[in-house]
Amino acid sequence: MSGCSPVYYNAETVRRVLTWPLVNEAVESALKAVVKSQDLGTTSSSYVIQPKRSFTACGKEPGKILLTMPAFVGDYSLASKGSPGEVGDTRSTLACKVVTSFKPNSQRDPPLPCIHAHVLLFDNHTGQLSAIMEGTDLTTWRTVSASLVATKYLYFRRFGSQAETERKINVAIVGCGVQGQLHASAFCANFRVMQLSLYNRTEAKAQKLKEQLQRELGTECETQIIVCRSAKEACQDADVICVATYSKEPLVHLEHLKGKQSVHINTVGAGEVHFSELSPDIYHQAKIYVDCYANAEAELVGLPGTITAELGAIIVNGNYPGKSDISIFQSLGMASEDACVAQAVQEAILSSAEHS
Numbered sequence: 184m185s186g187c188s189p190v191y192y193n194a195e196t197v198r199r200v201l202t203w204p205l206v207n208e209a210v211e212s213a214l215k216a217v218v219k220s221q222d223l224g225t226t227s228s229s230y231v232i233q234p235k236r237s238f239t240a241c242g243k244e245p246g247k248i249l250l251t252m253p254a255f256v257g258d259y260s261l262a263s264k265g266s267p268g269e270v271g272d273t274r275s276t277l278a279c280k281v282v283t284s285f286k287p288n289s290q291r292d293p294p295l296p297c298i299h300a301h302v303l304l305f306d307n308h309t310g311q312l313s314a315i316m317e318g319t320d321l322t323t324w325r326t327v328s329a330s331l332v333a334t335k336y337l338y339f340r341r342f343g344s345q346a347e348t349e350r351k352i353n354v355a356i357v358g359c360g361v362q363g364q365l366h367a368s369a370f371c372a373n374f375r376v377m378q379l380s381l382y383n384r385t386e387a388k389a390q391k392l393k394e395q396l397q398r399e400l401g402t403e404c405e406t407q408i409i410v411c412r413s414a415k416e417a418c419q420d421a422d423v424i425c426v427a428t429y430s431k432e433p434l435v436h437l438e439h440l441k442g443k444q445s446v447h448i449n450t451v452g453a454g455e456v457h458f459s460e461l462s463p464d465i466y467h468q469a470k471i472y473v474d475c476y477a478n479a480e481a482e483l484v485g486l487p488g489t490i491t492a493e494l495g496a497i498i499v500n501g502n503y504p505g506k507s508d509i510s511i512f513q514s515l516g517m518a519s520e521d522a523c524v525a526q527a528v529q530e531a532i533l534s535s536a537e538h539s
Contacts, residue, residue: 187311187313189303189312189313189314189315190313190314190315191314191315191316192314192315192316192317192528192529192532193317194317194319194320196317196532197316197317197320197321197528197532198320199532199535200528200531200532200535201320201321201324201528203328203331203369203372203373205527205528205531206324206325206328206524206527207328207331207332207373208261208527209261209325209328209520209523209524209526209527210325210328210329210332210520210523210524211332211498212229212256212259212260212261212523213231213256213259213517213519213520213522213523213524214329214332214474214493214494214495214498214520215229215259215495215498215499216229216230216231216256216257216259216495216519216523217231217233217474217475217493217495217517217519218493218495218496218499228257228258228273229256229257229258229259229260229273230256230257230258231254231255231256231257231517231519232254232255232257233252233253233254233255233475233477233517233518233519234253235477235478235481236250236251236252236518237250237251238250239251241283241285244287245286246284246285246286246287247283247284247285247286247287248283248284248285249281249282249283250280250281250282250283250284251279251280251281251282252279252280252281252282252518252521253278253279253280253518254276254277254278254279254517254518254519254521254522255275255276255277255307255522256275256276256519256522256523256526257275258273258274258275259273259274259275259276259523260272260273260274261274261523261526261527261530274526275307276304276307276522276523276525276526277304277305277306277307277310277522278302278303278304278305278518278521278522278525278526279302279303279305279518280300280301280302280303280318280322280518280521281300281301281302281303282298282299282300282301282318282322283298283299284297284298285297285299296319298319299319300317300318300319300321300322301315301316301317301318302315302316302318302321302521302522302525303315303316304316304522304525304526304529314525314529316525316528316529318521318525321521321524321525321528322516322521323361323362323365324365324524325516325520325521325524326362326451326514326516327362327365327366327369328369328520328524329449329451329474329494329512329514329516329520330366330369330425330449330451330512330514331369331370331373332494332498333447333449333472333494333512333514334347334370334374334423334447334449334512335347336494336497336498336503337447337472337494337497337503337504337510337512338352338422338423338447338504338510339374340501340503341503341504341505341506341508342506347373347374348375349375350375351375351376351377352374352375352376352377352422352423353376353377353378353379353380353420353421353422353423354367354370354374354376354378354379354380354421354422354423354424354425355379355380355381355382355411355417355418355421355423355424355425356379356380356381356382356392356417356425356427357382357414357417357418357424357425357426357427357428357434357435357460358382358383358384358426358427358428358430358452359381359382359383359388359389359391359392360383360388360427360428362427362451363381363383363392363425363427363428364392364395366425366427366449366451367379367381367392367396367425368396368399370423370425371396371400371404371406375405376406377405377406377407378406378407378408378409378420379396379406379407379408379409380409380411380416380417380418380420380421381393381408381409381410381411381417382410382411382412382413382414382416382417384428386410386412389410389411390410393408393409393410396408414434414435414439415436415438415439418435418439418440418441419439419440419441420441421440421441421446422441422445422446422447423446423447423448423449424440424446424447424448424449425448425449425450425451426448426449426450426451426452426460426461427450427451427452428452428460429452430452430459430460431456431459432459433459433460433461433462433463434460434461435448435460435461435462435465436462436464436465437462437464437465437468440465440509443468443509444507444508444509445506445507445508445509446509446510447504447509447510447511447512448461448465448469448509448510448511448512449511449512449514450511450512450513450514451514456485457482457483457513457515458483458485458486458487458513461511463487463488465509465511466486466487466488466511467487467488468509469488469508469509469510469511470491470504470508470509470510470511471486471488471489471490471491471510471511471513472490472491472492472493472494472497472510472511472512472513473490473493473494473512473513473515474493474494474495474514474515474516474517474520475493475515475517476490476493478515478516478517479513479515482515483513483515486513488511490513494512
């Protein structure tokens, strides 16, 4: 690497290799690595070092922030040469995601995106910068992937070891923005979704998503897609609920849930309070899971419930919720997820180049 300039991977290059098996495996690796092996009673050698994300105000004008999210993920496995399922050698990854959030960009003429994200990948032996990767799609995909992995282990596995391939489910999407849209598409791609219920504050946005999904899935698809007029209507028959909004007030209440039991909820909201979208009565009754205790300590102050476990511990020890439980995956996102996904993406790009 001595004297070499870092490689730049633009959004199109990243997008070309993103697949759910690749991203899901990388996210699962990060979730397992963050759990301390002594807490699991295992001999796993993987581990994570990730300080809390930093926030830097960019000048005196409000709404302009730089966030940095560094992580070192040590001694973990990914698929061999970007081929999901075939375990390769262990590796370690040093990375830092940098994100700018400039809210005034939406008011520019022409408007610009408010969020820009890049992941810096370093040689973990020399510390030299080896790659700069456009990180917007990567971030969106890894957030959705964490919901997919959580649903696999916190919902399906309570019904058996192969339930995620056999069991049909009803899914509700509350909030049809960027995250809601990709959650809807991903759940149909990864699981057997019988009914997909969409709710958005602006109904036209949910209707547009329905039409887009119908085009994507085609006429042969068994999924029935419906647009709902309220979060209550969307959730009342749902086995799995994905909530992705900026709402400051509860949108989903305990009385909205199917039989008030046997439901899994992924909450990935980006509001000021991360747990504001669900009513306290759900938290009081549910088992609550997080990606990382340290993140939860910092960002879930005042959570109206007790955290049951980190998701990575459940993946490893198989201590799944009971069949009738309500479970919540309180998704906050981790720098280690970005690092593992960026590593997997880079390996897939390099593997693709080798075979072209």
